[in-house]
Amino acid sequence: MTPSRTLTAVASVGLVAFALAGCVxxxxxxxxxxxxxxxxxxxxxxxxxxxxxxxxxxxxxxxxxxxxxxxxxxxxxxxxxxxxxxxxxxxxxxxxxxxxxxxxxxxxxxxxxxxxxxxxxxxxxxxxxxATGDDAEQKQKAVDLYAAFVKDQVEQLVPAVDSFVAAYESGDDDAAEAQFPTTRAFYERIEPVAESLGDLDPRIDYREVDAVAEGLEWTGFHRIEKDLWVPAQDALNSDGVTPAWQNWQPSTPAERAAYGDQLIADVAELNDYVHSDAFTEALDAQGIGGVSNGAIGLLDEVATGKISGEEDWWSGTDLWDFAANVEGSEMAFSLVRDFASSSGSEGAALVKQIQTGYDDLDASLAQHGSLESGFVNYRELTEADKREFTDLINALAEPLSKLTSTILA
Incomplete structure (x- = not known):
């Protein structure tokens, strides 16, 4: 299931988001x-x-x-x-x-x-x-739009997971493999929200090495991924040390049903949360800084997991996750950039530097595919490709880290 609402480019992000959202x-x-x-x-x-x-x-x-x-x-x-x-x-x-x-x-x-x-x-x-309206009103509009974006992505995630799990549980591995990276894109765009909910993100998205290290039952996307892309007997886990088959066997049909049903239940819990008063109250409490920090957090997701190829260790679909994280980050940035620009010449220069960083990263990703048409397997990247991504992420991360303090100054 290919997402119909993908960000081919964040064009015209200079358009004042909060002005579009109902100010006088x-x-x-x-x-x-x-x-x-x-x-x-x-x-x-x-x-x-x-x-x-x-x-x-x-x-x-x-x-x-x-x-x-x-x-x-x-x-x-x-x-x-x-x-x-x-x-x-x-x-x-x-x-x-x-x-x-x-x-x-x-x-x-x-x-x-x-x-x-x-x-x-x-x-x-x-x-x-x-548009007119006081600063507090405009900032609240940006927070409200970010909340709407998160809810929309989770609402699309729910049926995508239903379809993915149905293919997995029925043994239609070809269909499940095709849906795995596109389904995850909805989750990856808003991942920091799930990460704030205790053990919900570990149940949905932990890698095997992380679950083992924390003594947790391994469930979720990556447990299913290993069933779909069965490792060779001599393969190593993503820690590069542990044999992939150690304490692991492909799931039986009954186990597939259990893992699939658990993923559906966990995503339903996430959907309930983002439509609850608790979610609204949490975002309101964080305010505009929470939206800005969401942009920063999603780029950190790329830097700490996707760029190394360790996220989707068995499938090699890391670039889908990479692109979705960047999209979510850029989306959050588009909602707050005008607050930074209005803070003075330094803020305007910072926004220009951040936007250039996103543009360069988007262009580099586009050389290897897209969320609509698919990306190359991560293992096909050369060391030069990986170094280019690393350099671009670092170049963007440095000014982006200053975004929240600039907005709140």
């Missing part, structure tokens, strides 16, 4: 007036596909059989400009955003899981509008 604009409401949206089980019908820039209002009526959501997405299909959730069957909710000129997508998500239905282009014309 210095302009009259868009001349087209309120747009109506009908969310059904299979469609997302918007009354118009174009509008003038300024304050837009979407009156969303849920005519589906399940609770639904409505999204206005940016042109990359990943960034969320605005969303309303928890619309009960038969109920209506309103989304108000300040939309700048550009290309967008509208989308409904009945059931609040999966990729959604009725994704359609939506164009905004006219002049760029300014």
């Amino acid at each position: 604009a210095k302009t009259d409401a868009a001349a087209s007036g309120a747009l109506t949206v009908s969310s059904t089980d299979s469609a997302c019908d918007v009354s118009a596909a174009t509008a003038k820039s300024g304050t837009l209002t979407f009156d969303v009526t849920n005519q589906s059989s399940d609770v639904s959501e409505f999204y206005l997405l940016a042109d990359d299909g990943l960034r969320i400009v605005g969303e309303v959730e928890n619309i009960a069957p038969g109920a209506s909710r309103t989304l108000t955003v300040v939309a700048q000129p550009g290309d967008y997508y509208t989308l409904c998500k009945p059931g609040m899981v999966g990729e959604g239905v009725g994704k359609a282009s939506f164009a905004v014309s006219g002049e760029k509008v300014a």
